[in-house]
Amino acid sequence: MLMPRRLDMDFTRTPRPMPWLGVALLLLALLAAADAGTRWLEADEARRTLAVQAERLDMRQRQQVRQSQSAAQTRPDPHVLAAAQTQQLSLLPLLDAVERQWRPEVAVLRLDAALEGQTLLLSVDGKRLHDALGFVERLERDPRIARMAVTGYLPRLGLPAAERPVTANLEGRWRP
The missing domain is CATH 1.20.5 (Single alpha-helices involved in coiled-coils or other helix-helix interfaces)
Incomplete structure (x- = not known):
C-alpha cells in the first residue's frame, strides 16, 4: 500500500531580502x-x-x-589652338543674340552651338509656356538666327494650367 507523502511546506519561514x-x-x-x-x-x-x-x-x-x-609630354598644337580661337570668335555673335533676347521669365539650361551646319540646340525653363514661346519668337526676329522651332516641351504638374512652369527643347539654325 502506498503511503502518502509528506509535503515540505513551511508556512512560518521568514522571507529573505532581494540581493539588490x-x-x-x-x-x-x-x-x-x-x-x-x-x-x-x-x-x-x-x-x-x-x-x-x-x-x-x-x-x-x-x-x-x-x-x-x-x-608635360603633350604640347598644344598651334593649329588646334588657332581653330579653338576661331570657333570662340565665331560663336560670340550667336551668344550675344541669345543673351539679348533673354528675359528673366526664361532660364537657359543648355546651349549647344555647332559651327558645322550652324545648328543651335537650347533647353529652357519658362515660368509658363507663353514665356518659352515668346523667347522662341524673339530669337526668330533676331537677324543672326535663321529659324527656331520647339522640338518638345514638358509642363510640370501640380499647378493650374496658367501657372505651370515648362521645360522646352528648342532647335534652330543661325547665320555666321
Whole structure:
C-alpha cells in the first residue's frame, strides 16, 4: 500500500531580502559591456573611414601625377589652338543674340552651338509656356538666327494650367 507523502511546506519561514547589490552589479556590468562594444564599433568605423579617405587621397595623388606627366609630354598644337580661337570668335555673335533676347521669365539650361551646319540646340525653363514661346519668337526676329522651332516641351504638374512652369527643347539654325 502506498503511503502518502509528506509535503515540505513551511508556512512560518521568514522571507529573505532581494540581493539588490548583486542585481545592481550585474546591470552595471551589462552597461559597461554595451559601452565598450559601442566604443569598439565607433573606433572600427573611424578606422574604415580613415582607410577610405587615405585610399582616395592616394588615388587623387596618383591621378595628379599622371595628369602632370601627360601635360608635360603633350604640347598644344598651334593649329588646334588657332581653330579653338576661331570657333570662340565665331560663336560670340550667336551668344550675344541669345543673351539679348533673354528675359528673366526664361532660364537657359543648355546651349549647344555647332559651327558645322550652324545648328543651335537650347533647353529652357519658362515660368509658363507663353514665356518659352515668346523667347522662341524673339530669337526668330533676331537677324543672326535663321529659324527656331520647339522640338518638345514638358509642363510640370501640380499647378493650374496658367501657372505651370515648362521645360522646352528648342532647335534652330543661325547665320555666321
